[in-house]
Amino acid sequence: MTVVQVRYFGKLRELVGVKNEEYTVKEGTTVADLLLSRIPEKHSEVSKTWAETLFRTIKSEIIRNKDGTPVLDNYLIMINGKSAKLNGKLRQGDEVAIMPPFGGG
Amino acid sequence: MAGDNLKGIGDKLVVEVKIKISQKLDSLNSLVKELKKSSDEIGAITVFVGVVRGTREKEKVLRLEYEAHETLAPQTIEKIIDEQKAKHGVIDAIVEHKVGSVQVGEEVMYVLIASKHRKEGRLALAEIVDQIKHEVPIWKKEVTEKNVYWVENA
Numbered sequence: 001m002t003v004v005q006v007r008y009f010g011k012l013r014e015l016v017g018v019k020n021e022e023y024t025v026k027e028g029t030t031v032a033d034l035l036l037s038r039i040p041e042k043h044s045e046v047s048k049t050w051a052e053t054l055f056r057t058i059k060s061e062i063i064r065n066k067d068g069t070p071v072l073d074n075y076l077i078m079i080n081g082k083s084a085k086l087n088g089k090l091r092q093g094d095e096v097a098i099m100p101p102f103g104g105g
Numbered sequence: 106m107a108g109d110n111l112k113g114i115g116d117k118l119v120v121e122v123k124i125k126i127s128q129k130l131d132s133l134n135s136l137v138k139e140l141k142k143s144s145d146e147i148g149a150i151t152v153f154v155g156v157v158r159g160t161r162e163k164e165k166v167l168r169l170e171y172e173a174h175e176t177l178a179p180q181t182i183e184k185i186i187d188e189q190k191a192k193h194g195v196i197d198a199i200v201e202h203k204v205g206s207v208q209v210g211e212e213v214m215y216v217l218i219a220s221k222h223r224k225e226g227r228l229a230l231a232e233i234v235d236q237i238k239h240e241v242p243i244w245k246k247e248v249t250e251k252n253v254y255w256v257e258n259a
Binding site for chain 2: 007009010011013074076078081097099100101102103104105
């Protein structure tokens with residue numbers, strides 16, 4: 001099993017109600033699996049809003065790339081401070097930051 | 106102490122970029138003084154002061170609430186400044202940005218650029234402010250009399 005830390009910011013932090021969470025996932029779990037399944041399963045009360053906020057959707061259906069990965073709606077996923085691909089596999093100790101569009105200044 | 110950041114490189118004295126993201130900004134005067142210490146070649150210090158606006162379209166704004174990624178935000182600002190220093194040949198810079206609750210009329214961000222001449226300072230300042238708004242992991246919630254908005258910089 002692989003243990004990762006997930007950090008939420010801005011409107012997503014408000015949506016799920018926590019800043020950080022630990023997830024234990026099976027080896028080979030991808031970033032997309034985490035975002036599409038594990039997190040919304042844990043926060044089932046807001047899972048519809050989660051999907052519609054994080055991903056591009058048409059009539060609540062998540063739009064996907066040709067390889068099947070979902071299309072983010074201007075959100076940025078960073079793992080250990082570096083931009084992450086959704087089909088990348090999670091590794092032990094990863095810090096996954098889920099970041100809404102920025103609003104500084 | 107600004108001197109804590111000084112590093113001697115050959116016969117040049119180089120000051121490391123100062124970036125601060127916290128609940129309190131330093132005084133603008135103290136930052137200008139600090140920046141002036143970085144080189145006797147400085148001929149201009151160009152300053153941007155971001156202020157919390159009291160209106161959102163026709164709604165009265167009560168306050169803004171900022172949060173930032175505590176490590177990635179300063180790292181990204183440092184990278185932006187390094188790029189701009191190389192691009193425009195400015196001497197040094199200081200960026201401070203508030204987090205937490207900020208009231209209408211309060212100052213929320215300082216960007217100071219030290220340069221030999223004003224022209225490159227102005228160019229670098231405009232680009233750095235734009236980049237901070239679009240590339241740095243900082244988030245802003247606008248609380249008005251009627252509603253609450255997460256502001257996304259276009």
